[in-house]
Amino acid sequence: MGIYGAINAAISGLKSQSYALENISGNIANSQTIGYKRLDTSFADLVASGGTDQTTQIAGTVLANSRATNDIAGDIQRSDIDTFMAINGDGYFVVQQKVGESDGRSIFSGDNVYTRRGDFQFDEEGFLVNGAGYYLFGNAIDATTGNPSGSVPELIQIQNDILPATATTEIQYRAKIATYPLTTNADPADPGSELLVGTPGADITAATESDFLASSVAGEAITIYNDNGSPVNVQLRWAKTENADPTAGPPATLDTWNLYYLTDADATGANARYTNVGEFQFNGNGSLAVPATTSITLSNVTVNGAVVGDVNFNFGSGGLTQTYDPNGRVTVNTLNQNGFSTGDQTGVKISGNGRIVATYNNGQTRALYEIPIASFNADGRLARLEGGAFAQTTDSGVPLFSATGSVEGNALEASNTDIADEFSKLIITQQAYSANTRIVTSGDEMLQEALNMVR
Structure with a gap:
């Protein structure tokens, strides 16, 4: 290959090290970019002519390629x-x-792309968009079943809807009752x-209420709700x-x-004041x-x-159990119900199982999207896009929705760039570049000597 071949190989080395330097520079520049995946550099040697006999072959040029690190996660950082x-x-x-936009409504590309960048926040239309301008998709949750209503992701849009009231249909009640009630x-x-x-077993009338109160013990009270969300206070009492x-x-x-509940605090005479729930x-x-x-x-x-x-x-x-209690009272272990009043949405957060959950001022929560x-069979073959996104390619395969990862709320994935590692690669790249310049200089001097022989 001779002197010209050596200079040509050195020039390819200069180009390859420049290529590596560009990747290192980009990695360092994006060391604080959310979800950024660094690009490493791979070098491949190109064999010079010399036949198939290795003893006659000589070193050739070098080619630099980028190597994706999509499957290397960055650190997960907490967020408020x-x-x-x-x-x-x-x-x-x-x-x-x-x-x-059209008629004041956003228009989207229709082509799904994929990202690890999770700094999503709401825009004015209720869409979740990250810092690079990509809008999140999800599967809507059926309010009745609590399961996703379809398998094809749709654009997530959250409206500040009111949660309608739900009437109470069940009261869960578990208690320990004193063997000897200390009534009045x-x-x-x-x-x-x-x-x-x-x-x-009979209902308690207003006329007999005083005797009933003196010969019964409190079983606590609970607020339940009717169809329009109005609260109703249910007071319970036990009588042996x-x-x-x-x-x-x-x-x-x-x-x-017998268990009773207060029916009408304003009842008079023979009208029912307390209604019997049942005998135990x-x-x-x-x-x-x-x-x-x-x-x-x-x-x-x-x-x-x-x-x-x-x-x-x-x-x-x-x-329900009966047990000795020196206080002679009813100890309630569980007392809750399934109704609630109308609620205004107060916030949205990400649950531990990767669902978008709305919270309401009536204490209720509702999962809206999953x-x-x-995932892809060949992550490294995805096409890189601006803003930390990736596009499907023929080599990457189709998206599979069976990924083993999980979504964490109030968190962000940091760049997987290690500054110390990049600086180490920078030193090696700089030295390799300098060494290649020495080859060019030496080759030039050798050519000068050859030209001087004809003088």
């Missing part, structure tokens, strides 16, 4: 912004670019004084109506209790007698004139 998100593991967000009338020296004064008779033969007399019998070990009551449905529940409708009291299996994560 609820709509920021990061992918922990494999995968990409599905996004599109905005190409214009209760006197340990007077057996039976702790029992209900009045007819067991019969003590077990250990001398009685089968079927033995059991401890018997307990074995000596404190468990409900067989058949154990696990739920009771009350028809057309009305409290102080507010109609709620049918409400199921759900006690669950083993939810964020899909796309």
